[in-house]
Amino acid sequence: MTDWLDWPFFEPRHRELQAHLAKWCSANLGDDHHDDVDNACRTLVAQLGQAGFLGLCVAEGDTAPDVRSLAIARSTLARASGLADFAFAMQGLGSGAISLFGSAEQKAEWLPKVSSGRAVAAYALTEPETGSDAANIAMRAERDGDGWVLTGEKSYISNGTIADVLTVFARTGSTEDGARGISAFIVRGDDPGLSVAERIEVIAPHPLARLKFDRVRADPLGSEGDGFRIAMQTLNLFRVTVGAAALGFARRALDEALDFATSRRLGSGVLADNPMTWDRLAGMKMAVDTSELLIARAAWQQDMGEADNRRAAAMAKLHATDEAQKVIDAAVQMHGGLGVTKGAKVEELYREIRALRIYEGASEVQRMIIARDLLKEHRS
Numbered sequence: 001m002t003d004w005l006d007w008p009f010f011e012p013r014h015r016e017l018q019a020h021l022a023k024w025c026s027a028n029l030g031d032d033h034h035d036d037v038d039n040a041c042r043t044l045v046a047q048l049g050q051a052g053f054l055g056l057c058v059a060e061g062d063t064a065p066d067v068r069s070l071a072i073a074r075s076t077l078a079r080a081s082g083l084a085d086f087a088f089a090m091q092g093l094g095s096g097a098i099s100l101f102g103s104a105e106q107k108a109e110w111l112p113k114v115s116s117g118r119a120v121a122a123y124a125l126t127e128p129e130t131g132s133d134a135a136n137i138a139m140r141a142e143r144d145g146d147g148w149v150l151t152g153e154k155s156y157i158s159n160g161t162i163a164d165v166l167t168v169f170a171r172t173g174s175t176e177d178g179a180r181g182i183s184a185f186i187v188r189g190d191d192p193g194l195s196v197a198e199r200i201e202v203i204a205p206h207p208l209a210r211l212k213f214d215r216v217r218a219d220p221l222g223s224e225g226d227g228f229r230i231a232m233q234t235l236n237l238f239r240v241t242v243g244a245a246a247l248g249f250a251r252r253a254l255d256e257a258l259d260f261a262t263s264r265r266l267g268s269g270v271l272a273d274n275p276m277t278w279d280r281l282a283g284m285k286m287a288v289d290t291s292e293l294l295i296a297r298a299a300w301q302q303d304m305g306e307a308d309n310r311r312a313a314a315m316a317k318l319h320a321t322d323e324a325q326k327v328i329d330a331a332v333q334m335h336g337g338l339g340v341t342k343g344a345k346v347e348e349l350y351r352e353i354r355a356l357r358i359y360e361g362a363s364e365v366q367r368m369i370i371a372r373d374l375l376k377e378h379r380s
């Protein structure tokens, strides 16, 4: 069902993108059971690049990526494969700061490689001692001759095991400077000072790592001391799209639930004949459509150049990720024993959805953004 694409937020090009990508997914993506997740992710990045989809993730000239297209791409990919969505999304998040703040030389060096799938990108902000509290990161950036070197650790870095290029945030000022003492840098994945200190295995396998930086050479991105703003603006560009990925998982769970409910025998009929199933299906559809509405509004506002849509983006991410969790849980319940059996699609979705309420701003952080913005508006 793609009736939502007829809503006034979208244009014909968005409908075409969804149809084209959905067809590509059917032809190219298998199930998400990979023995070697690093290799699978690299292959997906190359495939998505060759098919031209990664171009959506990077800026063209001075034009920022179209957020509605990013959201449609993520919801369509996530519906088919969590790892394909991850591969797509990280190319955007990993290169987003270069798109938004890079010099002409930095853009020319990295963006064509990222958008063609020849370079895998990563975004490195989180550290072992600081996650949500990102203004307190400790990684040190020091001048070294004409350049800079980075020393410290980054943790939970997506694509950390396979990245060719990383956007890294480090402290150029003192700890007392807080957010104002942070600067952004571009780092090469093959720098001899960069190593994987630990592979991090999570419930939905992705190439995730704790990285050690030992005097890693780093190219400054944007102005010194502007790193926190760069980190936040990059996250804000993609915040709505995390909601869109959750929506893709929820849509798939609803489809799986409908298929199962209409075929699973129960008494003299099927599960779908039962009023309790109707209640569950109605709740799932409500959750999917309200998420889509909030995502479409926030993405549309961003594309229209609305200067500050932080509240709308936070609402979209918060609602879509929370509701997708509930939709998937309902689908698991409807599947009975099969729902918790390894290899069942709803079991995979149950594992895939969980981290989305934690990364790129935990749900509590989104609530804080919404409430602070509301209070500011009320008091002004």
Ligand SMILES: Cc1cc2nc3c(=O)[nH]c(=O)nc-3n(C[C@H](O)[C@H](O)[C@H](O)COP(=O)(O)OP(=O)(O)OC[C@H]3O[C@@H](n4cnc5c(N)ncnc54)[C@H](O)[C@@H]3O)c2cc1C
Pocket (backbone or CB within 6 Å): 122, 123, 124, 125, 126, 129, 130, 131, 132, 133, 155, 156, 157, 158, 159, 202, 208, 355, 358, 359, 360, 361, 362, 363, 364, 365, 368
């Ligand atoms: C699968 C996965 C992929 C990731 N990929 C990346 C990546 O590519 N790059 C990167 O830099 N980081 C990445 N992260 C890290 C992620 O951004 C952090 O996990 C997240 O910011 C939370 O930080 P933390 O884990 O240190 O939890 P903490 O900051 O210690 O927070 C713990 C919990 O406290 C609660 N909380 C947080 N703030 C508040 C508040 N203000 N009020 C009340 N409660 C609050 C939340 O429930 C939160 O989950 C990833 C994480 C995961 C799980």
